[in-house]
Amino acid sequence: MKNVTILGAGLVGSLLSVYLAKRGYKVSIYERRGDMRKETIAAGKSINLALSDRGWKGLAGAGLEDAIRQIAIPMHGRMIHGVDGALSLLPYGKEGQFINSVSRGELNKKLMDLAEESGVKLFFNHRCEHVDLDNETIQFSTGDKSTTITHNSLLFGADGAFSALRSSMQKQDRFEYTQHYIDHGYKELSIPSGKNGQWLIEKNALHIWPRKNFMLIALPNLDGSFTGTLFFQYEGNPSFASIKTEDDADKFFKDYFPDIIPLMPTYKKDFFANPTSSLVTIKCFPWAYKNKAALIGDAAHGIVPFYGQGMNAGFEDCTILNELLNEHNDDWDKILPAYQTQRKPNTDAIAELALTNFIEMRDLVADKKFLRKKEIEKKIVAEHPDKYLPLYTMVTFSDMNYAEALRLGERHNELLEKLYTINDLEKKWHTDEVQQLIRQGI
Secondary structure (H helix, E strand, O other): OOEEEEEOOOHHHHHHHHHHHHOOOEEEEEOOOOOOOOOOOOOOOOOOEEEOHHHHHHHHHOOOHHHHHOOOEEEOEEEEEOOOOOEEEEEOOOOOOOEEEEOHHHHHHHHHHHHHHOOOEEEOOOEEEEEEOOOOEEEEEEOOEEEEEEOOOEEEEOOOOOOHHHHHHOOOOOOEEEEEEEEEEEEEEEEOOOHHHOOOOOOOOEEEEEOOOOEEEEEEOOOOOEEEEEEEEOOOOOOOOOOOOHHHHHHHHHHHOHHHHHHOOOHHHHHHHOOOEEEEEEEEEOOEEOOOEEEOOHHHHOOOOOOOOHHHHHHHHHHHHHHHHHHOOOOHHHHHHHHHHHHHHHHHHHHHHHHHHHHHHHOHHHOHHHHHHHHHHHHHHHHOOOOOOOHHHHHHOOOOOHHHHHHHHHHHHHHHHHHHOOOOHHHHOOOHHHHHHHHHHO
16 A cells, blocks of 8 residues: 555645655645646636645645745735725734735646655546546546556545546445535636735735625735636526626626726626636545545545635545554545544535625625624624634634534524624623623634
């Protein structure tokens, strides 16, 4: 079992290969696309990454944290853009807590470089067509040819939401699989840099234009530009389906995003040139097959991007696997069952949290009740810093199990709902009634 084959040279597959290579494993990665370090990758289908604590921990374990810090832009909070152009900044956490905007492509390239420096062999333009789990063979298409290899090794599927390995595992008895598409898709738009590479809006923030049932976000890039993403319903009015001409797009943006039009000169062209991509949640189990093969990252647990945890959760898979390798002395018969048992409830939890956070981002951040509850929560945090952590802090700025963060978050929300209904709460804050509610809720 010192030979490992990985399907997918994306973020998680590349990071996993580094962890394993550093432990003395002979690792080969097969990637369906060309080498992005040498080829131009088609633009227009990207959501910038939001690196947070779990992701940094994964990178640190591979020795890559310092290098990625150099290409990361801190985002200290959500900058909310009203229809009237009004701005308000909602900090993510206490001072010193921030998430980081990182280019997916640049991070992937650095991970591939580190993988090769660690002795990993990468094979590009190999699209996996079929995996024979019992005979340990993999069929690839390479251009107009087909080739089959016998891998005789442990096999990991890090090949994303539409994993070829998972497709083969689904044919096994009692394999559980669900996928759920939300009614919204996304489209990439772009805010170019100003003169001399200047950022035209606040650099150190994640910008959100919340519009109830849809929203636009923008994350900063090192060259002064912002990658924008419109999350929009497929059907209805307005929707992707209802905007059929550049005049339709012009009216839509003037109605809902008038302040961004001067910043986004190619928005009409980009709207029709860039693809509309879907958003899916994927759950499955088991993740491992006879301790011969296992799923990791989106192949095991695809989630929507609204908590910024997809990559962070995948990197955490690598961290947990590495810890289990240490705990069980590289005994994969023990490692893989422990891995899937430990990770499954937590990835289910972050899938639920990500769907809920979409509602918060597109709607609640501009809602008076939501903002009032945030004020109350801030007061509780100030008085009980060792006992109460906001949900966002638990998910983003700690490595607490996602499932535990979900449980505590639901409990805290019940408390905030009760406190919200109390009239003159500030005057009653130190009464026995309110203090008892707080003690019971935290």
